[in-house]
Amino acid sequence: MVKSPNEKIVVGIFNSNNTEKGKWFLNVKLNNNGIITNTISAIDLGLMLSEGVSFDEMKLMKTSKPLLIKENYSMPHGKSSQRQNIGNEVVFTFENNENRKLNLIVRVYNDGIAFRYSLSGKGNLTVQDELTSYTIDKETTRWKEKWNPANEGLYSSMVGEKIQQEEWCYPALFQTKDNCWFLLHESAVDGNYCGSKLSNKSDKNKYKITFPNPKDGRGKGESLPKIALPWMSPRRVIILGNLNDIVASTLVEDVAPPSVIKNTDWIKPGAVSWNYWSDNHGTKDFKTICEFADLAVKMNWPYTLLDWEWDAMGNGGNLEDALKYIHSKGIKPLIWYNSGGDHTWVASTPKDRMLTHENRVEEFSKLKKLGVAGVKVDFFESEKQNMIQYYIDILEDAAQFNMMVYFHGCLVPRGWSRTYPNLMTYEAVRGAEWYNNGPEFTTTAPIHNTILPFTRNVVGSMDYTPVTFTNSQFPHLTSYGHELALSVVFESALQHFADRPEGYDELPDEPKNFLKEIPTHWEKTILLQGFPGKDVVIARNKNSKWYVGGINGENIEKNIKINFDFLDKNKKYKLRLIKDGKHDKQILTQDSVIESTDSVEVKVLRRGGFVAVISPL
Structure with a gap:
């Protein structure tokens, strides 16, 4: 059992056979104003790996003593600037039939829980399936968005007989009949794994972690993650409490790795004027660029964005002319790129300048000299492991040039803004x-x-x-x-x-x-x-x-x-x-x-x- 520091959230662990060996589950309870709510009755645990390695039927070998996790950190942007990250961590060690060990690391915070798997040793394996799934009472109302690679759908509310069976985007919101709220998500996804989604196709009240469709990203990249030992999975995150607890929570960023950027003084949030909404081809037109630069000046906004087609600009000036005009007004330009590569059908140029490390270094070097403050990179269309690594490669290279980044046609945030605070925003x-x-x-x-x-x-x-x-x-x-x-x-x-x-x-x-x-x-x-x-x-x-x-x-x-x-x-x-x-x-x-x-x-x-x-x- 693991409790939150304020003891309102309690996570228990139990076995299906009520013996030392079998399938293992987590259970999540919330003390809701003195009423104990069985919020999530069961979370299935386990992994299926290549070479016949299975962590399905397991034996619990040991449970660590609770460790107090206490961190204070600051963010240059987001919903709050000073973050306090306090929780209790317990490690459960299991053994499978081949005497291989799996650690389940469970952290419980006052606003939710986060858990992940870890494997020690050496070697390379493929994860064939992650068995994590959340059993949700059918009387729990849920707001969910049907899966789509750009995460640009509408949310639907459903309960009881109206529950649909689909693949779903993160995050997913739930309200129990006792008025406890929780949000399912994941954090600390890195190049050692893929992004996941939720599926209740097999059982309408069980939401299972599901890997990307092989067809995503035009079929490029592997949908099953390949892992190198020692290894840790992403964190499975449940934000829990009342609606204010949900809205105010920074748990997804709290459980992500700390910033790798030491000096963040150059990271400057701010308002941006943007011409695409009112004129889909506005950046082709030098005069339109000037009008939106003037708008930013009038409104005290520090930035204006040059969206797609800036490389085809005409009507009085080209890119260099536009940048010169923008700088003369005392504001800074941001600039759009196609993510490029065979993973996207979109042919809009410039297409491949973010695609490789060499491309990025060359482009960021130019942009730095031109006084561009940040890049918008579009059309990723996949959450496979290779694409996760691509996102992170962009962030790391951009940071070397003090370049802010935001992603479009992309995945939902996975806590990366804490690790790479030059990541300013996402569409999704x-x-x-x-x-x-x-x-x-x-x-x-x-x-x-x-x-x-x-x-x-x-x-x-x-x-x-x-x-x-x-x-x-x-x-x-x-x-x-x-x-x-x-x-x-x-x-x-x-x-x-x-x-x-x-x-x-x-x-x-x-x-x-x-x-x-x-x-x-x-x-x-x-x-x-x-x-x-x-x-x-x-x-x-x-x-x-x-x-x-x-x-x-x-x-x-x-x-x-x-x-x-x-x-x-x-x-x-x-x-x-x-x-x-x-x-x-x-x-x-x-x-x-x-x-x-x-x-x-x-x-x-x-x-x-x-x-x-x-x-x-």
Whole structure:
């Protein structure tokens, strides 16, 4: 048995035969306000390896004494800057029929658990199957996204007879009938393994760790991971507690390896102007580049992105001209690349400049001389072991040139931002770009936006490309207040504001000024209220100010009450509230003085929203 430091989470281990030998399972219980909830009744354990090595039927040989894990570390970006990582670790040592040993390393934290396998010895093996699977009660509600290599689907809610049998993306959210919440994910995935997904195809209430489809990435790369002993698996992570515990958790990064970058002073989060949403071919046009550079200057945003087709730029200038103009305005350029290689069908150029170490060194050397601050690398299309190594190779080479990185068409975060803090954000979300792809997102976005803070955005920065007031190819139904609030509700270290210049120029002064000052990295994050698919209100702290964002996903007007008990007692604060007006395109501002004992009721339109800035007086 392993307990969290506050003793609210208890992980037990048991045997199917109730004897010293057999199949082994973990059991997870939560003390939910004095009520013991059997949160996950069984987690199957084991590995099947090549050469007939099986860790299915095993004998428990020994259990270590609990070891206190205590770490403090800081992050240059993310939902909180100072992290405290405290948990209890126990190692269970098993032996199989061939007298080979397998260690199960279990850590229990106040906000969840993480476990991994380790093998000692020498030699090379292939993992034929990982037996880890989570048995979930059928009365537990679940929010899950059907598997797709770009992780850009919608989440569906299901329970009981409506549970579908599919392969599913990480992370997956669950709510027990006793109102305990947990999120399944993984961390510390490296080149020694592949990324995994969840499948309940064999048993609808068992979610099994499943390896990539051999067809992913155009069939390139092996789907079964090859391991060299000694070896440790990725960590299987369960974030556990109430909804605020889920939203505020940094567990996925806490259990990843520490930073390999000693000096992080050059890593600068910030807001970015982005021309692709409003003009899919905007980077081809030198004048469009200049307009978005000017927008960044007007809005006090430090970056502008040159997206695809920058190598085909015309209408008055080429890449060098564009970079010269951007630098003359005192801002920094970011630049797009195709990940290249045979793993992607996408032929867009520049295609292969990230593909090999030699390519990257040559390209990063050029970019450094040109004053480019970071690269966006797109179209990975696989989570096989070779692709995991490719991601990490890009991050390591980029760090040698003080180059920030973000990934698109990619996997969901696996804790890498702690190890490589030059990794600023990932797409892996159905974001505002989907207003270009068809009419569906017009109707699904409002609810989708209220699910993401409890799922995808929990586990790392999310490049949704938010805050658009005009329309792209297909319109949105969200109010201006809702769109403005996404700047707080969604966290991304490089926050790409996607609208065209006039979308921001035509705003009233108060929301415009709000977007000029909104941070993109935070000291603290708190969920004030919400429920996936209905609404969400999040408060984030930076430099003694609190920024609050609230959105309504439903097709009904609401009065949302904000309590200010998270503020320091005996202090007075100025509250600036920017909220929905009488119709979707109206934004109203009101100022007041508040204390921690006060509360405010905000009327939001259907699919509406609001923001607030709380400053100490």
